[in-house]
Amino acid sequence: MPVTMNNVGIVVEDLPAAIEFFTELGLELEGRAMVEGEWAGRVTGLGDQRVEIAMMRTPDGHSRLELSRFLVPQVLAGPREAPVNTLGYLRVMFTVDDIDDTLARLGRYGAQLVSSEVVRYEDVYRLCYIRGPEGLLIGLAEELR
Secondary structure, rough: OOOOOEEEEHHHHHHHHHHHHHHOOOOEEEEEEEEEEEHHHHHHOOOOOEEEEEEEEOOOOOOOEEEEEEEEEOOOOOOOOOOOOOOOOOOOEEEEHHHHHHHHHOOOOOOOOOOOOOOOOOEEEEEEEEEEEHEEEEEEEEOOO
């Protein structure tokens, strides 16, 4: 059986703001739930936990993003403002139809370019990294046709 990716998970403090941001990006809210109890703690190794999650999916239905807000145990600080050469999780990248329009829309939610410009990669893509809600590093790619 081939491997498929189920989702990418991101822990946030402000779940409603993260949902708004990723909805503006073009993802659709698939559902929200409270995940709690001993069974969940056995999966994560955190013991008893209580986590509010929101599952977002891309319009094509092929990719999902799980946003999690931990109520128990307390959230630990992480490398939100780490530069792109930091070991570990780096970023999530999305392909968009119009990178300039996307940047303008996400700017209303506080998104800022990491660099001062959108860069062209050969005749294939226009690319940039932005900082989204809570400093999340997000990549945007516009395919050139």
